[in-house]
Amino acid sequence: MTPLVLLFTVSFVIAVDNRIIAPLLPSISTSLEATPGAAGLAIATYALAYGVAPLLYGPLSDRHGRVAVVRVAALLFCVCTAAAGLAATLPQFALIRLLTGAFASAAIPLTLTYIGDRFAYGERRTAIGRLAATTSSAQALSASVGGIVAHFVSWRVMFVGYGALTLLPALLMFRLDPGRPETPPESHDSAVGFVDLLTDRRAVAVYLVVSAEAFFLWGGYSYLGAFAARRHGLDQLQVGLVLALFGLGTMTGGLLVPRLQRVLSENALVRAGGLAMGAGFAALIPRWPWPVYACAMLALGLGYMALHTTLQLRGTEIAPAARGKAFSLFALFLFSGSALGTALLGRLIDAGRDDLLWGLCAGGLALVGLLAARPRVGARP
Template sequence: MTSTTEKVDVGFRSERGPILVSLMLCTGLVALDSTIIATAVPSIVDDLGGFSSFPWLFSTYLLAQAVSVPLYGKLADVVGRKPVMLFGIGLFLLGSVLCGLAWSMPALIVFRAVQGLGAGAVQPMSITIAGDIYTLAERAKAQGYLASVWGISAVVGPTLGGVFSEYVSWRWIFFVNIPLCLVAAWALQRRFHETVHCTRHRIDATGAALLTVGSTMLVLGLLEGGQAWAWASVLSVGVLGGGVLLLVGFVLVEQRVPEPVLPLWVFRRRLLVVTSLVAAAVGAVVLGLTSYVPTFVQTVLGHGPLVAGFALATLTIGWPLAASQAGRLYLRFGFRATALLGGSVAVVGTGLVATLTASTSVWSVAGYCFVVGLGMGLVASPTLIAAQSSVDWAERGVVTGNNLFSRSIGSALGIALFGAIVNLAVRSGETPAAVETGSQHVFLAVAVLAAVMTVAVLALPGRDTPPAVAAPGLAAPVGAPSAGAPPAGAPSVGVRPSAGAQPVGVRPSTSG
């Protein structure tokens, strides 16, 4: 039985503590790699050349990660979480080794894509496994631990990248992943045990191909439109138009196949649609701040990269702090009320960011970003947990993958929107005054998106009080039938019970 007064046992010394540590290590692979490379770019360009191509080091990684997430989510619901996670770690390890051995910028770009494909499995599987092994009351705190890895990486990553580049070699920013991958895989293999009853499945190869290629073209068009090519160019229209047509074909195919790779019911359930829209807004808001706050601090306020990184790091510090406490709020007041509170805090924070000028102190910037982080922690975690908790085990991978994919699409849309805004502002040249104007316009757009996100939260179903409070007794030990267990004939998975079985999640009454 779970209640608002239940003691939440999510510590590292608990029975599931080693699994949580392994999940944090896995998350750390993706989080550290997304921050450590930023300060190493000058060294990489000096060694390999290709200055004009270095943005692709980020684009290909993001692209490969984004388009592969829905496929891994579906696969995890078929074969289990552990094989997909281990495959992702292995692929990430391979990509890291190849990146460290890269002999040219084109080769490094290709190998970054391999890394991205591995990251596409690691991040959603960490969140999905946490959703499997923790009760509803515990998930927020577990998600807070996972989110804290991003906060640590935001501080450690750039510094570590600079140290490797200056004193050793930029190649070590990739080689450092080798021991991390091995330890993460070993911990997961040793501590997380699954019992998967596999049945015969028909692979939706056509749907997977259409989704992958269509999403790739769409995200690529959004990432590079207005940057690598003009929005109105034939290439831009062809890439975006082709992506849309392929995705339309994907929808038509998914309506006919018995086991779609991305079931269309995720677009028909009110709760899942709303949480996906919120995830997209979260991706855009975070992208806008992480891309332009450091530039503003360095160019307009005149501080160095280290100070700029600190100003932004407060966002990723506030996020896990709020996320870890979100469980107490949504168990008492519901998912919608908690997310609405978070959205309101985020609106206040982004509104303060929109007031930044050349006379603002860097401490104010850091404080404003911290407020935004607090708001995001109370929005992103509860809405994701609400989506996960509304489905059974056999659907949780798909739902988690779709939520993270929506966040990636929101980031890509944010890149396109904010890039267009800045390009209009700096036509006369990248002077501090022009950068200040462009950044202020971006921050205003971010504040508007935060407000839109908060309005979207209002559309969440009203009956979102977790049944752990409204109807006790739904939680059950792993292996026992429950609302969180797969239906008859479907794969079952969980932490193998030993002395004191771990409870699985429960399903809130969140249907629209």
């Protein structure tokens, strides 16, 4: 297999892990004798590590190569995933998930960076779209599998089994020729530092926009399951299947967006993406039947692909001589926005202010799409 195929494979198995824990939370909390809110600490620690660790992986990959870093992190990810199934207490489980998040965070950002190294800007969207379709199909699978596991199988068996299953692609990466250069020569030992990147106005504009996108999208997405159960009376299995439609929408969008690029400008795509996500959240406000909820998930997924893949594309263009560092900041802002949105918007769902929550997410994402089309955010005609 080529390095890119293996990077896509590892990204797939890690993307499954990214979202699989949410449907399992009730089972985990019962088993570890904790409240669901306390057990949710495992999600927060995972997200925290996932956002911060790329700051280390970026410079390491600039020096040693993308594949060299990903294969070590992927192997440690397998070990930690299996170990999570053996945790005896909640603190143990949360600590293991923190380590899992740290090791998981190498694959997808560095695969995007690898694409930036190997493809010209005009060809990059197709490769990014294929990666997005790969990870999106994984997330669709994880939502449905998570719901099924929560219903029928022990969560411990799932973690141990999944850790063993993901060992194969991790080991295959070690068969790649270690002497093969994986980054352009100019990207090694770059003098470009984090301070330089954070004082670049265009780079900061991209980072802030992706952080705002994550705040409203993932901050709202975190509570879609609780909302579906409360308003429509869906059980865990049904919630998992409905949320899988978001993954189906992103998977479809990943295949459609490169084709749409042939007839639409980049600016038109990001505007359409923001408006589609805004419409998806807005559709949750009226008390329509649950099939409308399902359609809203598809709209969110399609819009996400149009907007987010464009932001990823621009992220790979920041500081080509230090692409690993630049994209590690992209990941940090992305997951910081997600964590902040989840924390703050959760207060609205607890207060029963569902309509206000969805209204904020709808308006916020529509605005993000408009801002992303401005020249200062790296927009191209």
